[in-house]
Amino acid sequence: MRVGVVYYPGSNCEQDAVWACQAVGLEAETIWHKRSTLQGYDALILAGGFSYGDHLRCGAIARFSPVMAAVERFAADGGLVLGICNGFQVLTEMGMLPGALLANAGLKFRCQDLLMRVERNDSPYTNACDPGQVLRMNMAHYQGNYFADPETVAQLEENGQVVMRFCGPQGERAPRFNPNGSIHDIAAISDPSGRIMGLMPHPERVMDPALGSVDGRFLFESLRDAIAARQSPEAVSVAVLPQQV
Amino acid sequence: MVVRLRAEVLDPQGVTIGKALEHLGYDNVASLRQGKVFDVELQTDDPAQAERELTAMAKALLANTVTETFEVRVLPESGDD
Numbered sequence: 001m002r003v004g005v006v007y008y009p010g011s012n013c014e015q016d017a018v019w020a021c022q023a024v025g026l027e028a029e030t031i032w033h034k035r036s037t038l039q040g041y042d043a044l045i046l047a048g049g050f051s052y053g054d055h056l057r058c059g060a061i062a063r064f065s066p067v068m069a070a071v072e073r074f075a076a077d078g079g080l081v082l083g084i085c086n087g088f089q090v091l092t093e094m095g096m097l098p099g100a101l102l103a104n105a106g107l108k109f110r111c112q113d114l115l116m117r118v119e120r121n122d123s124p125y126t127n128a129c130d131p132g133q134v135l136r137m138n139m140a141h142y143q144g145n146y147f148a149d150p151e152t153v154a155q156l157e158e159n160g161q162v163v164m165r166f167c168g169p170q171g172e173r174a175p176r177f178n179p180n181g182s183i184h185d186i187a188a189i190s191d192p193s194g195r196i197m198g199l200m201p202h203p204e205r206v207m208d209p210a211l212g213s214v215d216g217r218f219l220f221e222s223l224r225d226a227i228a229a230r231q232s233p234e235a236v237s238v239a240v241l242p243q244q245v
Numbered sequence: 246m247v248v249r250l251r252a253e254v255l256d257p258q259g260v261t262i263g264k265a266l267e268h269l270g271y272d273n274v275a276s277l278r279q280g281k282v283f284d285v286e287l288q289t290d291d292p293a294q295a296e297r298e299l300t301a302m303a304k305a306l307l308a309n310t311v312t313e314t315f316e317v318r319v320l321p322e323s324g325d326d
Contacts, residue, residue, distance in 0.1 A: 100311040
């Protein structure tokens, strides 16, 4: 079970992501953005940071890195792709996830802990969570304010593509619990299949009690179990979101 | 090329800048929105081709059409470089 962590000039979370994968028993290694082929990976993570210095728009230049064509093929072939922070921004710039990440509503770079509620626990990234479970995460970004036009947001909600939402200690929603102004308190969205997910908070930074929370483990354990399920044919459905009716 | 945030997208930077102008005494500022300008020199004399290329560039990279609109203006060489 091998995870590749894609990073670019200016990324700074790739080693944390590798370490987080290894902490739950996954093999993991970094993949420099110049590579054009990807073989032998069960999942890919696009690491957080500031690819290309966030020039033009966050993720706008990374999108054209040689490795990204291979990432698109990997996803098209049914692969699992998780974008964390800048990785989420790259996925939206590529159009692999809908919408865009705008400047935080308060125009401040916010580095802090936050809470988010699991909206679906049948995704490859949340299957180890309870429904509605509240996770303590960390965030560190200036542009994480999720935006999409009203039709797209309605579609996301209808399809169950909102995987996690910012919330209070009891899972309650209120503007004061939304740290960046994201529409509908969205913290994580997926593509319709659930295999591609992006989130602004950093699960790889909350893997050790010394760092204030170990809730990131739920996401990486979910990923590990989803990969294992995909490798045993009778359990493949665990790794793919059922379409809501 | 001018790239602007779509009207329905909030522009907190523009709001902040507008408020700063108010503080300076410019009472007539009803709203202010911040955009980007790209000055692109092209090696062609054909305005139609220039417009086509710039439009393609905007869609491919310079604007994110989810949140931004763009406007291309083709100008003759200024010669004041």
